Amino acid sequence: MEYTLNDTDFLVSQTDAKGKILFANEDFCKIAGYTLEELMGQPHNIVRHPDMPHAAFKDLWDTVKSGKVWKGYVKNKTKNGGFYWVFATVYPNIACGEGEGGYMSCRRKASATEIKKAEALYKTMR
Numbered sequence: 001m002e003y004t005l006n007d008t009d010f011l012v013s014q015t016d017a018k019g020k021i022l023f024a025n026e027d028f029c030k031i032a033g034y035t036l037e038e039l040m041g042q043p044h045n046i047v048r049h050p051d052m053p054h055a056a057f058k059d060l061w062d063t064v065k066s067g068k069v070w071k072g073y074v075k076n077k078t079k080n081g082g083f084y085w086v087f088a089t090v091y092p093n094i095a096c097g098e099g100e101g102g103y104m105s106c107r108r109k110a111s112a113t114e115i116k117k118a119e120a121l122y123k124t125m126r
């Protein structure tokens with residue numbers, strides 16, 4: 001079942017350099033269906049939806065690893081087997097904690113038109 005975000009929903013998560021979740025805000029936890037405790041320490045693909053093409057995440061990782069900001073549409077899976085679409089902006093080199101910098105993603109609602117376009121594009125990708 002699709003969960004449609006509210007206009008004011010804003011989902012934030014932070015990871016270490018490998019994509020392990022260090023933090024997720026209330027909206028992220030609520031919509032993904034997990035508590036912060038369940039998410040912390042998990043790889044970010046815990047919310048990966050099988051419909052998402054691998055190439056989208058390769059592009060995401062190539063972009064942030066080279067120090068650039070990645071923007072794109074993401075279909076995520078909820079704990080109870082549902083899904084939700086977001087428009088994500090992923091920032092590189094967030095200096096939180098010690099050692100190598102991590103990453104941060106901020107996500108807003110994707111509109112019905114945006115979702116249609118992303119669905120069509122992702123169907124052509126692997």
Ligand SMILES: Cc1cc2nc3c(=O)[nH]c(=O)nc-3n(C[C@H](O)[C@H](O)[C@H](O)COP(=O)(O)O)c2cc1C
Binds near residue numbers: 043091105
């Ligand atoms: C800051 C940050 C946020 C991410 N957010 C998501 C996300 O919301 N959903 C998702 O499927 N992958 C997200 N990823 C990408 C995952 O790390 C992973 O590459 C992706 O889920 C594909 O999983 P796989 O490599 O096991 O195929 C994020 C990565 C980073 C660095």
